[in-house]
Amino acid sequence: MLEKTYQPAEIEPRIHGEWEKAEAFKAGRPDRQGDAAEPFTIVIPPPNVTGSLHMGHALNNTLQDVLCRFERMRGKDVLWQPGTDHAGIATQMVVERQMMERQEPDRRAIGRDTFVEKVWTWKEESGGVIINQLKRLGASCDWSRERFTMDEGLSRAVLKVFVELYRAGLIYKDKRLVNWDPKFQTAISDLEVVQVDSQGSFKWDRDSEEAFDAAALDKALARDPSGHMYHFRYPLTQKVDGYDKDYIVVATTRPETMLGDSGVAVHPEDERYAALLAAKATVTLPLVGREIPIVADEYSDPEKGTGAVKITPAHDFNDFEVGKRHNLEQINILDEIAQLNENAPEAYRGLDRFIARKRIVADMDAAGLLEKIEPTSHTVPHGDRSNVVIEPWLTDQWYVNAAELAKDAVKAVEDGRTRFVPKNWEKTYFEWMRNIQPWCISRQLWWGHQIPAWYGPDGQVFVATDEGEALAEALTHYVQNGTLTTERADEIARAGTADALLKRDEDVLDTWFSSGLWPFSTLGWPDETPELQRYYPTNVLVTGFDIIFFWVARMMMMGLHFMKEVPFHDVYIHALVRDEKGQKMSKSKGNVMDPLGVIDSFGADALRFTLSAMAAQGRDIKLSTQRVEGYRNFATKLWNAARFAEMNECVRKFDFDPAALDETLNKWIVGETERASAAVTTGLEAYKFNEAATAAYEFVWGIFCDWYLELIKPILNGDDEEAKAETRACVAWVLDQILKMLHPFMPFITEELWAHMVEHGEKRTSLLTLSQWPKLSELQNAEADAEIGWVVALISEIRSVRSEMNIPAGAKIPLVITGADKAARERADRHEDTIGRLARLDSISFDATAPKGAAMIVVGETTAAIPLEGVIDMEAERRRLAKEIGEAQGNLDKMDAKLANPNFVAKAKPEAVEETRERKAELEGIIKRLTAALRRLEAS
């Protein structure tokens, strides 16, 4: 016998063990190989190896799991490919922090090889906790195939891709501005930069009475170094006729960058500066003394500030472009930790950028060149992991020509080879892909795939999959150009190391370079494996919109280029999970809801069902524990329904055929079951998770538990053995269908109940997760639907009247059905016990007219009376009837108005007109009967 309440914490680990024991989630199960089953593949968007499960993961993986379990039950050969990525910066950071805490020497002290070894040790010991958390969520991945982006095979894929793209000219080295993270001392991609709003508070103007107060500014900048616009006077090298001042005013939010200025730009049509442009005037850069040109460029906006902007090509993305157009010098004044370097005047060298900022403002004031400072609101780029201000910095980096690779990726979506669901996300995708910038793939880290590029003594680069190949190439090259003699080359070749000639590039590749290969590298590529053959392209990628650029874009580019086929047919973009107030969950706000905590309190099934039921397309999820609690209650409800079935010996029979039943109730419920399973199936096929979940919920609670189980109690307690046997078998059958249709959402409780449901008198040993998805047809029965609908309506009406008439819940009352036709009489006879039980009646009788002092009920064409003279408050009954008549009349008026409109009758769909006529007739009947009841009441 089942326990009285459902205890998820007890059940979940055990069920998990059973799935593992049966290897239920393994792709290519013996019965599903080859033509026996269609493959269905999802690759997990690889979580970060340092990560732990947050609500976003919980949603993302719940949806993937729902799809996988659904398709697995539909007989497909499902591969849900799990794994993690190596998360370059994040992982290196975690290990370095750990070393610091243990007061061990830092990574530079122990050297690259030892450090990388340490990271591997960390990974083996503590990496991938998220994998176990995913298991707790119930994720049915093929865990035997778990992959890691730094695995041997995946690393081989990375090398091959790099070398091939290099040889195709799609990877190249370039000196450009990158987003430099001075904390981690590495380049990061645009996507790893977050814009943070800054709004300063300090204000000063040289026209004001007071002197500039450097200490006050310091104080403001201590809170936030950004948020101010500084206006400086740059003196003209020579006075120019036709221009009334001897200086030009420029504005900047980053004063320290002035040390790297190599020009001032004004708009070519800005009258104010025409004389300066005509005279090819220059300014002398204050504090530095460099003479720099004033150039005409449309980049400067005449409407903004003075219309003149300082140009610092080496420290600003826009200025970089302006500088290129005018051939301005690129002067890098910062080192890798954002301190002023030797290109700055001596007084500033070695200063941190923000110290220098304050010093420069003070020095400009001292020189009488500070015009004003005003608070401004602007966005400042920060590293998403380091949380420090990012510097645009001029370095040599490796780039992928993303614009070229993006062409095919765009086309594939235009052609519909890959489809976005919901469709509107393709706009975001197109927008991004059509404006894609060169992708900087080198990172100045030690943890990751080291770039397979070697440099000769003259800086010549040799890109190859391994050192030997690079060396061979280099030797040929240097012998050919005469740098090396053949003898010397042979000697180097024999040494077994390239050290004498080549030096390997120290940088590693962006983590996403390897993750972009995930849909095929995990299947064994570059080897031509059977898995690759069978499971690529994958069916769907499930992800949040914020990750379109990370996952979708890169996987599309790489997949199309190397596999010549899209990596996935569908991209399902789901919502973001927010807190109950609609705010993004974040650690700093302290509003994170820990999925594992939720699982502990309510069970994984409740969390999963909540996320599924709320996953409406195109809308974010505002999650509250109350909602989870509600679905936990649903699990309990299901549990108790199963318990009821068990208590009543509802066992599945060999010969049970849902299409051949005698009892109306059973005919009705199998039809409802068919409708529900069809709704769930349709919902899941269309990625409408909320519709699927709600359809199942509605059916299980609102129909099966609320009505069917209640309605059959008289049969189960009665002495019609045949009816009892059929009903028991039917309950068992419906419950089986319920467990199946709920399984994708609530795998644990359904699997547990499945095991408890005895089948043909034997304890069941097969697993639900490998059972067959309901495929029902031709179980609808209109007569049964009408009959049970009538019973349900009658019971509801009686209950309603009882409640409104304040008839005590415990009191049993008589019911007199008046004016019943043959059908109604038969129905009432057939379901006498049921109606009596659920409406708490002591008798049902028939009479031509209603007795005096009775409450009246109208259900369709049936009129019934509750004759309780003295018990019933006649005044209340009069009010109730009048109200019901009023409501019906209101509806009738609407129908009449429609039908009175000739345009409606002429132009509306015939079905709509017919429906309106039927409704009108129905309402008229109801009003007639209710009015008759009211008259009788008034007459008595």
Added chain:
RNA sequence: GGGCACUUAGCUCAGCGGUAGAGCACUACCUUGACAUGGUAGGGGUCAGAGGUUCGAUCCCUCUAGUGCCCA
């Protein structure tokens, strides 16, 4: 500034060219042999506002107001 959404019951949200729905919350009653993590009944809505299309608009179109997100 460019783009994408959203505005429906007290709250959170479904819905969608033809009787406005759910969960939670609320009110009243009920420990009846599966379930109080429950049952029964009930109250509560000019579907943001203004136009337009249509026989008919919460739904389609336009504008307005407000909110959120992404990208500059």
